[in-house]
Amino acid sequence: MASIKATVAVLTLLSACLLITNASGHHGCCRSYMTARIPFLKIKGYSVQTITETCHIHAIIFHTKKGKACMNPALNWVMQYIHRLGNKAQMVHNKTSKTQQ
Ligand SMILES: *[C@@H]1O[C@H](CO)[C@@H](O)[C@H](O)[C@H]1NC(C)=O
Numbered sequence: 322m323a324s325i326k327a328t329v330a331v332l333t334l335l336s337a338c339l340l341i342t343n344a345s346g347h348h349g350c351c352r353s354y355m356t357a358r359i360p361f362l363k364i365k366g367y368s369v370q371t372i373t374e375t376c377h378i379h380a381i382i383f384h385t386k387k388g389k390a391c392m393n394p395a396l397n398w399v400m401q402y403i404h405r406l407g408n409k410a411q412m413v414h415n416k417t418s419k420t421q422q
Contacts, residue, residue, distance in 0.1 A: 350376035351391030359383055359390060361402055 351370050363385045370380040370391075381392045381399050392399045 351378060351380035351382060353378075353391065354380065354393040355390045358398060359385065361405060364402060364406070367403060367406060 364383045365386065366384045368382045368384070370376055370378070370382060372379055379394050381394050381403065383390045383392055383402070394400070
């Protein structure tokens with residue numbers, strides 16, 4: 322049992338490292354896109370990378386518990402997730418402002 326737990330821990334660490342390496346290149350920039358789709362519930366937030374002198378691609382960066390994932394802004398599901406995050410924020414805003422009145 323203990324060795325299974327250790328293996329799971331190592332695998333979790335490894336995949337966290339992979340995510341972080343993928344997300345941050347030399348200047349903390351996304352340099353390529355992840356192709357796998359992330360379950361919406363794993364996403365805690367996002368940031369946007371635009372092309373600059375040091376960052377060479379546009380990207381949406383999803384923040385998860387395990388790290389950051391660089392996504393292609395051209396993908397419809399990526400933008401849908403951002404819309405859903407906005408809805409979620411609106412929902413907590415609505416709930417909070419109700420309890421404060
Ligand atoms: C929040 O409230 C606004 C205005 O009352 C409403 O139009 C909107 O649908 C609500 N959004 C959510 C996510 O509950």
